[in-house]
Amino acid sequence: MIDVHGLAKQYQVGDHVVHALRGVTLSAAAGEFVTIVGPSGSGKSTFMHILGCLDRPTSGRYLLNGRDVSTLPGDELARVRNETIGFVFQGFNLLARTSALDNVELPLLYTRQGVVKSDERRNRAMAALDAVGLTDRADHHPSQLSGGQQQRVAIARALVTQPSLLLADEPTGNLDTTTSHEVMEIFARLRRDRGITMVVITHERDIAAYGTRTVDFRDGLIVSDVPNVAREMVGHR
Amino acid sequence: MRKLLRHPVVATAIKALGRNRLQTGLTVLGIAVGVATVLAMMAVGAGAQRSIEQQVRAAGLNQITIRAGNWRPKVEESDEAIAHQGDARESLRHPLERRRGDVMPIAFHPEDDPMEKHDHPTARQRLGDLEAGLGSAATMTFDDAEAIRRLPGVQYVAGGIHENVRVHLDQKRWFTRMHGTDVMMPSIKRAWMFTSGRFFTAREQDRASQVVVLGQVVADRLFGAGANPVGQDVSLWNQSFEVVGVITSATWVVRPAPGDDQFDAVYMPYTTTQRLLNLSKLNDITVTAESSGDISRLSREITRLLRVRHGIGDHESDDFTLITQAARALTTGGLPPSVARAVASNVAELEKVTLEQLALTMERASRTMTWLLAAIAAVSLLVGGIGIMNITLLSVTERTREIGLRMAVGARRRDVMRQFLFEAVVISTAGGLIGVIVGVIASIGIARALRWATVVSPLSVMLAFGVAAAVGVFFGWYPARRASRLDPIVALRRE
Numbered sequence: 001m002i003d004v005h006g007l008a009k010q011y012q013v014g015d016h017v018v019h020a021l022r023g024v025t026l027s028a029a030a031g032e033f034v035t036i037v038g039p040s041g042s043g044k045s046t047f048m049h050i051l052g053c054l055d056r057p058t059s060g061r062y063l064l065n066g067r068d069v070s071t072l073p074g075d076e077l078a079r080v081r082n083e084t085i086g087f088v089f090q091g092f093n094l095l096a097r098t099s100a101l102d103n104v105e106l107p108l109l110y111t112r113q114g115v116v117k118s119d120e121r122r123n124r125a126m127a128a129l130d131a132v133g134l135t136d137r138a139d140h141h142p143s144q145l146s147g148g149q150q151q152r153v154a155i156a157r158a159l160v161t162q163p164s165l166l167l168a169d170e171p172t173g174n175l176d177t178t179t180s181h182e183v184m185e186i187f188a189r190l191r192r193d194r195g196i197t198m199v200v201i202t203h204e205r206d207i208a209a210y211g212t213r214t215v216d217f218r219d220g221l222i223v224s225d226v227p228n229v230a231r232e233m234v235g236h237r
Numbered sequence: 238m239r240k241l242l243r244h245p246v247v248a249t250a251i252k253a254l255g256r257n258r259l260q261t262g263l264t265v266l267g268i269a270v271g272v273a274t275v276l277a278m279m280a281v282g283a284g285a286q287r288s289i290e291q292q293v294r295a296a297g298l299n300q301i302t303i304r305a306g307n308w309r310p311k312v313e314e315s316d317e318a319i320a321h322q323g324d325a326r327e328s329l330r331h332p333l334e335r336r337r338g339d340v341m342p343i344a345f346h347p348e349d350d351p352m353e354k355h356d357h358p359t360a361r362q363r364l365g366d367l368e369a370g371l372g373s374a375a376t377m378t379f380d381d382a383e384a385i386r387r388l389p390g391v392q393y394v395a396g397g398i399h400e401n402v403r404v405h406l407d408q409k410r411w412f413t414r415m416h417g418t419d420v421m422m423p424s425i426k427r428a429w430m431f432t433s434g435r436f437f438t439a440r441e442q443d444r445a446s447q448v449v450v451l452g453q454v455v456a457d458r459l460f461g462a463g464a465n466p467v468g469q470d471v472s473l474w475n476q477s478f479e480v481v482g483v484i485t486s487a488t489w490v491v492r493p494a495p496g497d498d499q500f501d502a503v504y505m506p507y508t509t510t511q512r513l514l515n516l517s518k519l520n521d522i523t524v525t526a527e528s529s530g531d532i533s534r535l536s537r538e539i540t541r542l543l544r545v546r547h548g549i550g551d552h553e554s555d556d557f558t559l560i561t562q563a564a565r566a567l568t569t570g571g572l573p574p575s576v577a578r579a580v581a582s583n584v585a586e587l588e589k590v591t592l593e594q595l596a597l598t599m600e601r602a603s604r605t606m607t608w609l610l611a612a613i614a615a616v617s618l619l620v621g622g623i624g625i626m627n628i629t630l631l632s633v634t635e636r637t638r639e640i641g642l643r644m645a646v647g648a649r650r651r652d653v654m655r656q657f658l659f660e661a662v663v664i665s666t667a668g669g670l671i672g673v674i675v676g677v678i679a680s681i682g683i684a685r686a687l688r689w690a691t692v693v694s695p696l697s698v699m700l701a702f703g704v705a706a707a708v709g710v711f712f713g714w715y716p717a718r719r720a721s722r723l724d725p726i727v728a729l730r731r732e
Contacts, residue, residue: 054645054725075649082647093642109245110647118243
């Protein structure tokens with residue numbers, strides 16, 4: 001699924017160069033649940049952006065489903081983001097004053113075939129909302145939803161194009177503990193039921209434990225990469 | 238419509254514009270004012286141009302008159318005429334006068350009778366020798382008229398025979414001009430209006446019926462002002478004629494007056510004149526061109542045609558005289574006859590001063606006006622356009638995160654660009670639409686209040702609307718491009 005080799009990323013900030021990534025090599029098979037931990041500035045977000053095709057590496061290679069996406073032109077990257085990748089953000093990033101259903105439909109406006117017809121858009125968005133258990137909130141606006149519900153809408157939006165890779169950057173950062181676990185349970189279930197590959201960034205060790213493996217970033221490098229056997233058991237409970 | 242409103246780009250635009258309702262409204266207003274100004278100004282401009290054109294047409298500036306004979310006063314004669322202006326009898330000697338007493342009852346002009354009392358100027362006084370002397374040669378025929386009718390670019394052709402006549406109604410009589418003419422005449426004389434009745438018909442012309450159309454002056458003199466003479470009989474040449482209509486001037490520029498050639502006159506089919514007077518000639522042929530710019534070309538072609546038809550050799554002069562309206566304006570217009578004569582005899586080939594020159598002057602004037610309007614339009618639309626750019630930039634700034642999100646879920650740069658461009662165009666076309674409505678109303682208002690002619694053509698509406706849309710695209714371009722160039726990561730982090 002993901003095959004990253006020697007990934008490096010540098011930024012020019014003022015006079016000095018920031019090395020956000022200094023050569024990251026990582027492979028993840030389809031259906032793996034990778035959690036990424038590490039302190040702020042360790043490069044995990046940059047890594048995530050490159051994985052999500054929002055950014056290109058300065059050097060190194062990124063194969064997504066065997067295809068080198070590190071050098072693709074912008075429109076092609078947009079297409080990869082649309083078809084293959086789903087994003088979940090810490091701040092939900094839902095459109096205000098827009099119903100949950102319309103929010104979920106959003107990626108369907110940018111498919112390769114152009115805008116999906118409104119009936120089909122509606123059906124697929126409802127199916128995605130069903131997957132996160134929010135069909136009864138389809139008409140609600142984000143302001144009428146709790147944080148957990150909002151994040152579930154965001155997950156539904158990530159799912160609506162049926163991606164094979166789901167990336168979440170601190171998805172529980174704005175949620176309380178109970179809700180956080182609910183959200184993580186959804187991720188675990190999606191991986192189990194649909195075989196979606198998950199990459200989740202988190203600060204919290206108990207959230208990281210949902211992964212089948214946890215990768216620890218520090219100063220732009222992976223310092224540890226360990227399988228998470230215990231959570232495997234929890235996941236099958 | 239409903240489907241269109243649900244289209245995501247449209248729906249997003251509406252939602253986005255609704256977010257800054259006041260700013261959007263003000264911007265729309267700005268564009269609307271611009272477009273309305275443009276449209277109203279265009280309407281005024283077009284109206285002014287049209288009324289000038291109408292006046293020109295009404296005056297018959299697309300007209301060519303071909304008179305039989307080619308008679309020009311010698312310069313010395315003109316000088317003498319001017320010198321003896323005080324003594325009308327002496328200076329206005331007419332060749333026909335010498336023939337008085339000859340056995341030519343028809344050619345005898347009652348106007349020339351020294352015992353006759355005139356309460357209006359004689360033909361020579363009002364037309365000048367140049368005009369009065371023309372048309373007497375018997376060189377033109379109905380067939381000439383038919384040949385001219387077949388030339389390309391010819392609109393109407395009417396042959397005419399003109400005489401001075403006395404019209405009798407019981408004991409009352411009125412000395413006036415008689416025009417034996419063609420049914421086409423009302424189409425040529427656009428400035429005519431029928432007070433009552435109608436013109437004679439093609440059928441009456443074919444049959445050479447004894448019907449007559451009175452000019453307003455004649456009708457008033459014989460029947461009294463306000464009376465309707467239609468259906469009554471008058472007599473000319475001791476023949477009874479039925480009055481079928483009365484004509485008057487349709488414009489305020491020309492008012493019927495005793496002694497004018499149009500309304501102090503009677504009209505009958507030229508066939509009737511030919512039958513009663515036993516004539517086969519035409520005094521003149523009046524031709525109108527389909528387009529006024531065509532006058533010069535048509536003049537040349539008619540000259541060539543008639544020279545061929547009349548078998549005139551290369552070194553012989555024409556046996557007809559071709560007069561365009563410019564020459565006519567000089568000889569029959571506001572100038573005193575003596576001055577007109579002097580000018581006419583000194584300016585060589587006056588008839589070639591055609592509508593083209595006049596049209597050129599008109600065009601120059603309207604071009605100046607057009608530039609002025611363009612400047613006003615440019616300024617108001619520039620201001621509106623800056624408003625659009627402003628609100629679109631505001632929108633881009635406010636929705637930076639949204640742009641980032643859309644990019645993250647697969648929107649290409651061009652999708653983002655299209656979205657913002659569309660929003661700019663929605664504002665500008667909404668302004669355009671309101672502007673068109675306001676502009677049309679304003680044009681009507683101007684027409685009513687100021688009594689100006691205004692013309693709102695579909696083309697000007699489309700143009701105004703199109704310009705509004707173009708303003709949207711032009712001024713929306715930069716903000717839209719800026720939106721599309723955003724880095725999705727940076728955009729997503731923006732608060």
